[in-house]
Amino acid sequence: MKDIFKNVLTRPYRSIQKAIIESQDKESVYQLIQRQIVNQYRIAKINGIKPYDSVNEAGFRCYSEYEEDGIILYILSMIGFKTKKVVEMCCGNGSECMAANLILNHGFDGYLFDGNESNIKHAKKFFSSKKDCKLYTPKISHSWITAENVNDLLRDAEATGEVDLFSLDIDGNDYWVWKAIEIIKPRLCIFETHNIIPSTLSLTIRYTPDFNCWSKKGHEQDYRSVSLAAMVKLCKAKGYRMVGAHRHGFNVFFLRQDIEPGLFPEVGIEEVHNNYFTRHAQKNRWPLVENMDWIEV
Numbered sequence: 329m330k331d332i333f334k335n336v337l338t339r340p341y342r343s344i345q346k347a348i349i350e351s352q353d354k355e356s357v358y359q360l361i362q363r364q365i366v367n368q369y370r371i372a373k374i375n376g377i378k379p380y381d382s383v384n385e386a387g388f389r390c391y392s393e394y395e396e397d398g399i400i401l402y403i404l405s406m407i408g409f410k411t412k413k414v415v416e417m418c419c420g421n422g423s424e425c426m427a428a429n430l431i432l433n434h435g436f437d438g439y440l441f442d443g444n445e446s447n448i449k450h451a452k453k454f455f456s457s458k459k460d461c462k463l464y465t466p467k468i469s470h471s472w473i474t475a476e477n478v479n480d481l482l483r484d485a486e487a488t489g490e491v492d493l494f495s496l497d498i499d500g501n502d503y504w505v506w507k508a509i510e511i512i513k514p515r516l517c518i519f520e521t522h523n524i525i526p527s528t529l530s531l532t533i534r535y536t537p538d539f540n541c542w543s544k545k546g547h548e549q550d551y552r553s554v555s556l557a558a559m560v561k562l563c564k565a566k567g568y569r570m571v572g573a574h575r576h577g578f579n580v581f582f583l584r585q586d587i588e589p590g591l592f593p594e595v596g597i598e599e600v601h602n603n604y605f606t607r608h609a610q611k612n613r614w615p616l617v618e619n620m621d622w623i624e625v
Contacts, residue, residue, distance in 0.1 A: 359433045369405035383572035391428035394574050407588050413491040418442040418498050422451030426495035438466025439487035474537040475508035482511045500539040503532040503554035515584050523578040524609040525555035527597045531622040532558050547616040556597050558625050569594040577606040
């Protein structure tokens with residue numbers, strides 16, 4: 329039955345391949361493809377079919393840096409779009425981020441934050457140039473994100489309550505910022521964790537509000553962020569379970585405990601870290617920073 333479903337899932341691509349080639353508005357065609365994919369996932373859900381054994385099998389890249397766009401779309405399609413709100417910290421220049429695909433191709437309201445003024449300028453230009461944002465652009469806020477100000481930033485942007493997706497990737501105080509967040513209740517979260525840290529170690533950096541790893545040189549830049557074990561522990565305390573990751577093992581997905589535990593069961597750290605990139609990073613990069621100022625949490 330699963331093989332039959334996968335064959336059905338490829339039909340939207342085959343049926344409109346000619347349209348992609350001939351269309352003068354390829355973005356609209358790509359949008360149509362994604363809407364078809366969402367519909368196929370919903371049909372699978374209705375018929376009790378789980379299309380993939382691992383969420384990373386659903387991956388594809390549209391605006392995300394890796395294959396997170398496909399994984400996000402798969403999980404949200406199967407659990408259902410509810411609020412159609414996405415919050416992202418940090419959003420970079422907008423053209424390569426976790427929120428863009430949902431905003432541009434699925435009509436989500438976006439609440440985007442970044443500490444780099446140049447990124448904010450480019451993100452605003454990027455979204456304002458898109459037809460799907462002609463009447464309503466995402467809210468894009470410039471601020472250095474800290475544990476002390478994160479709830480105020482969300483409140484000021486009117487990003488409160490339940491949101492379908494929350495993405496956090498600030499290359500620094502990720503653990504402390506997520507721990508501090510109280511004003512939103514995400515259904516699905518994606519966190520970047522630092523997979524150079526061995527699977528058994530629950531570590532994060534020592535908190536300083538102005539922490540910036542990119543001001544360091546060489547291997548010292550690898551003193552940043554949080555281990556997967558520490559993020560799993562924190563997420564469990566906040567009511568979330570890990571359901572998978574992209575194939576490189578550092579961008580990791582967590583679902584709220586009350587949402588579809590049978591469809592998306594908890595996965596283990598070793599499963600997420602069982603990939604070439606993680607093994608190579610732990611062997612070659614971790615020894616260079618293991619004696620830096622990590623703290624156990």
